[in-house]
Amino acid sequence: MTSPAPAHRPEPPPLSILFVCTGNVCRSPFAEHLLRDRLPGSRVVSRGIFALEGSAMESQMAGELSARGVDPQGFRARQVSAADLGADLILTMSRRQRAYLLDEFPAAARRIRHIGHVPELARMASENPDSSLKEIISAWTRRAIPAGLDVPDPYGKDAAQAARTAALLTERVEQLVPVLRRGILAR
Incomplete structure (x- = not known):
């Protein structure tokens, strides 16, 4: 007699991350693009609170992305909507953008955070190896965000500002990858 085949469990949907800035071009x-490259298997999108709908990525930031081995082609800016706020994690570039999303989409409050606060998330994840990513993110969203963590907007500024912004974002994404990878592996 053969034993029954194990029940097939459907694969959970991939982890979803939403990045939000102002115009969705820088x-x-x-x-x-950087996170999608560094974390295959995740669903990563970006939107703007006042998006320059349909615009390509700003040329200096596209150049910074290319310099990191990531192709910026094909991107078009889009406005954030309620449908986007179903992401597992929503990261803004400024406290003002976070406040806007919290006002407009309060139901997503436990998933909306500030990318400048990612080092705290990484610390919490390393200190709580037995907690799920969802639990860690939920606890993280209850922590106060210190001032001074906004990612400077390079739009309309010189190449040096674009390089500084790209370097800061690269650092934050690199800190985020191992934390999110933990969530993907646990699914």
């Missing part, structure tokens, strides 16, 4: 698309 910071959030840079972070989107």
Whole structure:
């Protein structure tokens, strides 16, 4: 007699991350493309609270992305909507953008955070190896965000500002990858 085949469990949907900035042409698309490259298997998108709908990524930030081995082609800016706020994790570039999303989409409050506060998330994840990513993110969203963590907007500024913004975002994304990878592996 043969034993019954094990029940097939459907694969959970991939982890979803939403990056939000103002125009969706500099910071959030840079972070989107970089994270998607560094974390295959995740769903990563970006949006703007006042998006320059249909615009390509700003040329200096596209150049910074290319310099990191990531292709910026094909991107088009999009406005954030309620449908986007179903992401597992929503990361803004500024406290003002976070406040806007919290006002407009309060139901997503436990998933909306500030990318500048990612080092705290990484610390919490390393200190709580037995907690799920969802539990860690939920606890993280209850922590106060210190001032001074905003990612500078390079739009309309010189190449040096674009390079500084790209370097900061690269650092934050690199800190985020192992934390998110933990969530993907646990699914």
